[in-house]
Amino acid sequence: MTSQHDGQPGGKERRALTVLPPRLSMPRMATPKQTVTLLYDPGEFEEFVKEWVPTQGAKYDLIERQGGAGDHGIDVAGFLTQAKLEGEWHNYQCKQYKRDLSWTTAAQEMRKMFVAAAAGHFTIPSRYVFVALTFAASLKRLISKPSECRAKFLEELSTTRDKLVTKLDDDERRKVEELAEGTDFGMFSCIDLDQVLEEHMTTPHWLARFPHVPPANGPIKLTPPERPRHDEARYVQRLVDVYRERFPDKINTLEQVEDVAEAKGHLLRQRVAFFAAESVRVFARDSTTPEYFDQVKEDVYTIVVEESERSHPNGWERHAAVMICAGTVEVTETILKPYVGPQVRKGVCHHLANDNHLIWCREGEQ
Template sequence: MYFYAPGDWEEFILEWATALGETYVQVKRIGGAGDQGIDVAGLLSDHGFEGEWDCYQAKHYSDALTPSTAIPEIFKMFRHVADGHYTMPRRYAFVAPKGCGPTLNRLLSHPSEMKAKVLDALSDGSPATRDLAPDTLQALKSLIQKTDFKMFVAIQLIELIDGHARTNYHAFRFGTSLPQRDAPAEPPLELEAHESRYVAQLVEVYSELDPDNPLMPETIAGHDVHGAHFRRQRQAFYSAEALRVYARDSVPPGTFESLLDDVHAGVVEIAEAPHSSGRDRLTAVLTHATQVQLDSHRLVSVTGPEDRKGLCHQLANTDRLTWVSKK
């Protein structure tokens, strides 16, 4: 973290803030030109910056923060509040890899002293205030005087590491092992609505082999010939579904979807090649799916053969794969 570029540090803070025990409607990174003194914001309502929010000021400096670096940032925030660009944040937190130096740490731990220090700096002719008009200085002074300075805090590095370890981003950023994955549950006895398309595709496969025997999705699991095969496919689908839920809770958004894309890319040529029947196409695709090279994908360490087969059924569930040719 000490060697991050400023933008990488802001991205790290954005990831960390998602694990805070706050009921944020959204956490967003603002940092950059025209950021109005906001690097990362935690919005507590759909009113955005017009409602309650928390400000995380990401300062990636080579040394610990001092009052001379912190106070101009505080002035900047008060200026934008006074100009109506946003409401006063509920909390304003400095987040720096080297933390705050002893003087700034002491001031932040004594809010009344911190307020007095900021008020003194308002009239000391520093670059942060020397060009302000008298009425602007007075407005800032009034705003500072009525502000509770308990809102200004510093986040310690140990808090950052501990909090980030509870996010979906930690294993990806630091290359640590993914959390242990529980064994997938058995499929429900009754078919569920979200299974309808891949199940319909499987019924088409069985019906193609057995055209004189009407087959229904609700009863196929008990069929003498096709039932065992159908039950295995549902087991695979729900194994992949369990992987999807695991990914939602353990890795960054989009990771599971990229795994689906990789599996699709690995089997689509097999799926589109000529086959004598839908069952042959299905079998060829499922077999090949267990052999597709996924070593570069972060989820491969928790993905087994049944998941790979189930991912094919997930793809069939959205018609990205089809088993029976439409002639």
């Protein structure tokens, strides 16, 4: 389906979108916490954690999953330099246990990390985060006291029956002990699933994973500035063409629109609608993926293009007819639908005009 005005919007190949089933026929959905706890396997949990890691404030050069056999205790790594494991990095150790994560399990992972680092597989991470569903209170208390945590770790290291340690020769074991003695155990911390979910909700991945649980805050309302922005130039010029056609003795430029009350009020309404749609576009970009807004544009275009291509007396009448038509559009049942009201659908028409898919004035109509 191609218009004579530069083709259909969203013509490029897009990622698959999450289309929701009709609400009335939906069974009760699992909560995000239930989904992660009961339905995710360890690999999916690591991927979920990887999506969340950027919320931690560090400027990572790369975030990478390394979990699996022979991972040396690295599940998700955040590299702060291109040196990766040879430079500064953070380790996120993922534990999807149904029971509280205990000191015994945490200490085993610590030993794995120190043994691998002493063997030269990587430098000690500057931050090591245990990510688990829940934690034993005793572990959280110990982690919150780095000196005490290190002392307990070293004490157990000397008597452990962990095969990772017992298979080492004396020199290798001494290197592990010296490395642990010289490490600030303040690098260790615990983050539970409740915190991860709260912070994951701010990422573009949330709605793709949990489409029935939109973020607490929807699109932020945007209002048009006094003067049009540079990204409004094309659709505003299309409207000026309409006003020039309707008020030929009064309007020839954008500045002259201010002097004609009917045109001034009309332009303001269109700009308000444009920014209503813009707020949804920004929300889609920041909270999920831009393809969801592209789908809204495609839905609107598919309906209004037929009205736009019909013969009209002039651009004013064509624009009015298209705006009325836009209000009837039933958009695809995606995660954006609750935010796409009549004003947003009108504004989408101006986004389409910006993309050169809708033109109001045609030669020979007046």
